[in-house]
């Protein structure tokens with residue numbers, strides 16, 4: 001990858017299912033260390049874009065490049081190994097295990113071990129150390145021994161992020177991180193996400209319905225509408241764009 005090459009590039013990406021154009025010619029790129037918000041009215045194609053980028057579904061046409069490498073035809077796990085990490089709208093936690101055990105399993109897999117709660121002496125220590133570091137990064141070190149199932153929704157989301165970080169992803173996709181989180185827990189979660197970007201310099205793409213949260217966090221916003229990229233710019237540029245205002249007003253009407 002050269003200095004100016006984006007760490008993630010989506011080129012002319014389209015998805016058709018039956019006769020429906022779900023995504024149409026979307027081109028977008030993200031540079032290392034950038035935080036990009038993806039917003040748009042319901043059904044705009046945001047989750048579909050994440051599904052295509054992470055390999056959950058294959059595009060009808062177009063390409064996806066990760067650090068310059070064409071991963072369009074690669075499976076989910078190959079993309080994860082290439083540095084793509086993603087959270088889902090639905091929880092992916094083992095509720096009966098502690099917060100630390102959840103992250104340790106993710107670290108163990110990332111370090112080349114299996115998804116087993118049996119501890120392997122050397123690798124286990126390494127995975128535990130990494131897991132504690134990631135729990136600390138999301139502010140959950142004090143909950144290391146707490147069962148994941150009893151954590152608040154906000155803390156569960158932080159734990160999912162810690163699990164994602166255990167693989168040291170180069171690009172992080174957060175799919176509606178605030179969904180289901182009580183309003184009182186939103187600021188804490190926002191600060192964790194801000195820290196990923198500002199403190200740790202991680203590259204983050206985030207789909208989120210809370211527009212005020214997105215605008216306060218990101219460097220750049222991409223607005224989707226009817227499967228197309230309607231606008232791409234700084235939060236101020238995008239919100240001043242009449243087409244964006246029209247899309248949201250039209251959606252609310």
Ligand SMILES: Nc1ncnc2c1ncn2[C@@H]1O[C@H](COP(=O)(O)OP(=O)(O)OP(=O)(O)O)[C@@H](O)[C@H]1O
Nearest residue numbers: 017020022040041042043044045046047048049224
């Ligand atoms: N497998 C599929 N088959 C048919 N239509 C689909 C499929 N997947 C998505 N769609 C349609 O594509 C459009 C985009 O859906 P998508 O979930 O990507 O939107 P979104 O912007 O994430 O919406 P929301 O904000 O409501 O989550 C929607 O109209 C949806 O019904």
